[in-house]
Amino acid sequence: MGVQIAFWLFAILVAGTALYAAVAPKIVHAAFSLMATFFGVAGIYAILGSDFLAVTQVLVYVGGIMVLIVFGVLLTDRVPEEYKVVAPRRWLPALIAGGLCFAAIAGALKSTVWPISSSTPLGDATSTVEGIGRSLLTDYLIPFEFASILLLVVLVGAARLARGQVR
């Protein structure tokens, strides 16, 4: 029972704040709404029993990526009124694209024969820290190293880009 209540609470939080983030007239409101969405997703990870990912989600998304985005907003959002306009002509195609996407996934879900019954209740789980750590440094060592190279390249590239003209 607890799992159900928690799931529905977080699902409503996630969907509601995500929707507000997509349509909010003020960009700062959108940013903080999205922050709540990321929190909600972390909560859902926790319900799914992946505690490590839940914490990583808060650490990276809420504490890192969103701070970067808010930082960008603070630096560039000089005339807030200017961005209130959402082009009305784009609403329709956007709705169709989003709706189709959702319908496709939901339809695929309906027609798929699940190898394992999807109605299996999700029971209690134990810590995932050790398991993920072990997989990262054994089976997924090459992707792991590539990810670190990517991060290094991004660090240098972003610094170079943001710096502008070097005299």
Next chain:
Amino acid sequence: MLPQVTTAHYIVLSALLFAIGLFGVVTRKNVVVILMGLELMLNAANLAFVAFSRHHGNLQGQVFTFFVIAVAAAEAAVALSILMALFRLKGSVTLDDATELKG
């Protein structure tokens, strides 16, 4: 009494998140909000990964989510620096202003 939460519930939620993210990316003009929409879509994919990881009872999906988070962080950093460059060049962060490459 609420119905039992199944993997399908999580996948539907993930699909919904993805659709909302797509909607945001298409409708908004501000680069920052478009970036937010992209992050939302990545999150939707992550959610599906974790749900399936749980469904199959192994950690592969979670490991992939870990990589997606790393790539998302990299993407946000690069996007922000491009944003700064754009802002310096144009004085605004509206996507409609960046049309140099349009023929």
Next chain:
Amino acid sequence: MDGVMNWLTQDRVGSALVKVLLVGNVAPMLVAFLVWLERRVAAWAQDRMGPNRVGPFGLLQSFADLIKFLLKEDVLPGHVNKAMYLVAPCLAVIPPLVVLALVPFADRFAIADVDTGILAAFAFSGIGVYAIALGGWASNSKYALIGAVRASAQLISYEICLGLAALGVFIVAGTLRLEDVVKMQADGFTIHGETLHGISKFFDWNIVKQPIGAIIFLIAAFAETNRTPFDLPEAESELAAGYHTEFSSMKFALFFLGEYVAIVAMSSLFTTLYLGGWTLFGVENAFEGTTAQTLLQILIFLAKTMCVIFTFIWVRWTVPRFRYDQLMDLGWKRLMPATLAWLAATACVVAFLK
């Protein structure tokens, strides 16, 4: 009485709630004392008296100030963004309190004893930056905005050093769980196959095994809590009062409270990671299995934390403020490479010893 403690140290929802009430009330009380301590130490450092009129040694000064804050007019300036302006001060207090919930104050006495302990602590302390960014932005004033932008950049930069420095502890301890980190410092180390006893258990503490890491962690903690020498977001000689320029009465008091709770949280994390947490050379087990044991452990923990907090205050009134480029230079070009090198060295030593 023993029954009460037994109940408290068990993993139950009820006991967790009681502990939440306990910590949630003791921490702000501690802050009232800290503010007094800060002012007295400042006075001592500058050779003057400090607050000494209200109560014995001026101890009640903070409570007088609190009453003043409560009674002041709650000004809501016309040019602010109302919703955000009201949310920001609350956001300043919550994250450090959540961090405190993860710290084990005594054996089996953390509110939330999670496997990812320290990661969660860093995740939540990282959220504190929103209060500053939001407060600065919502104030709609240039000083506040500059303070907010400075703070965002500073906190992100030093969070990396903080995390990397703490990583060294986890390489040594082999666990992310804070309680295990403490236990490892109490009985993890052996020389020539013999476990250490008495005062020599000091060599079990991570501050001995990770001296460079501890120093970098402390420096990054100063920056994370916006303390001098890194108080650029609120540098009064440049920015009026930085991000909280436009806040007054209780709203300012909440920012103030959040800042000091963050200091308490950082100090308790430092105590847990590097100073052996609630342990003290075996003294902590003097009253095995009784209430007195838990109380003694909490007392030891508090005493150690107070020493760290004293270091915070001491440094604040000794070192002048950095310039902004010096701050970024120190963070990215000096501390970060130093931490990475130290981390690599630690990993090599641990791998070699295995």
